[in-house]
Amino acid sequence: MNNTDQLLIGFKFKGLRLANDLTPSEVAAELDISKTYLSLIENGKKVPSQKVINKAALLFNISVESFQTSSSAIDDLTKLADEASLADVITAFELILSKKSK
Structure with missing residues (x-):
């Protein structure tokens, strides 16, 4: 896994936590990991184990595959x-988010 993938998974964790209005303590407890480890994941410094990804998928009610970001999406955002x-x-992101929340 390259550094970009590691960062994206971390950002996904953080985005899901924030979108679900959960604290780091709550998520860490649900995933059975420490707050420090969660912080390292969210900041792209550690890659979560498959077990943690599986638990996160259940917690956030998403598929495990949702943690994989397509390279074309990254290319589009980079452009x-x-x-x-x-x-x-x-x-643009604020507008998109405001439309999604309606």
Whole structure:
């Protein structure tokens, strides 16, 4: 697993935790890991074991495959980031999120 994949899995964990309004303590307890280990995962410094990924999939009610990000999606986002200003990217994501929450 390369560093980008490791970061993406960590960001996925953090995004799911935040989207589900859970604290690091709550998630760590549900996954039977320490808060420190969860922090290392969320910051892309550690790769979660398959057991932890399986538990997270159950906790967040998603498929295990959801933790895999396609390289084409990353390529598309990289292209967007290269072509747009940070303000435009943030605006686009905020709009998308606001539509999803309705």
